Amino acid sequence: MSILNVLLRPDQLLVAVDTLAEDAFTGAPSSGAKLLLIPQHNLLLAARGSTQFFLRIYELCIQASFRGDFTMEQLMAELGLVIDKLWPAYEKAAIESGLPISAIGTELVLGGWSPRHGRMLATAYAKHDSASPTIVQRLDGGLASPGEPLEGRPDSFDPADVLVAGRIQAAWLNRAVGRRVAGGRLLGAVLRESSAVIQDLGTI
Numbered sequence: 001m002s003i004l005n006v007l008l009r010p011d012q013l014l015v016a017v018d019t020l021a022e023d024a025f026t027g028a029p030s031s032g033a034k035l036l037l038i039p040q041h042n043l044l045l046a047a048r049g050s051t052q053f054f055l056r057i058y059e060l061c062i063q064a065s066f067r068g069d070f071t072m073e074q075l076m077a078e079l080g081l082v083i084d085k086l087w088p089a090y091e092k093a094a095i096e097s098g099l100p101i102s103a104i105g106t107e108l109v110l111g112g113w114s115p116r117h118g119r120m121l122a123t124a125y126a127k128h129d130s131a132s133p134t135i136v137q138r139l140d141g142g143l144a145s146p147g148e149p150l151e152g153r154p155d156s157f158d159p160a161d162v163l164v165a166g167r168i169q170a171a172w173l174n175r176a177v178g179r180r181v182a183g184g185r186l187l188g189a190v191l192r193e194s195s196a197v198i199q200d201l202g203t204i
Helices: 051-065 072-096 159-177
Strands: 004-009 012-018 020-022 029-031 035-038 043-049 106-114 119-127 135-138 142-145 185-192 195-203
Touching (some): 004 106, 035 051, 051 106, 072 106, 159 195
Antiparallel strands (some): 004 012, 012 185, 043 106, 106 119, 119 135, 185 195
16 A cells, blocks of 8 residues: 545645555566546546556546546546446456455545535545445545554645655555555646646655
8 A cells, every 4th residue: 555645625625645565577676656637637546545446447548538528526426336336346356366365455535626516525445345436535735545553643745744754655655565566756737727737745
């Protein structure tokens, strides 16, 4: 698992992710994109967990974004059901490749500017097994995943504070798992009503 942090207020959405990944062919550490934009609608999709599943969900979101009647609210409402529909096939493929059930899971965030509501909106989705439906949570102030190492820290949109939080989380995760599962660079995406900016905040 890796890092997925979200800060949300009516005029601004910040999402931060680490870039540590694993080369699917060699198993060597690599750098991966864990947040991707849907730029024509000023939206982003970010993930913690399975990269392959994240990319499949992003592909479907991009396809949906070309519809003439597209709205972010409709996509947010449909996404949990889409995750539930795709999960059994992903779970089967993961088991066949030798991954234990306990090792698979995904956390996703879809967020951006809503013309209908005149503010930023974001929704989080979590899926860990086929027995339970996707957990869907409309975000208010945001989320931190993992949240345990940041308990007691105030929320801050300041890039330096976001980087410090990411470093604390990466150290905590790597100790908890017993190997390096979070790291690389910390990417921060900041969305406002008419702009989307992605920054490399530094090494974690």
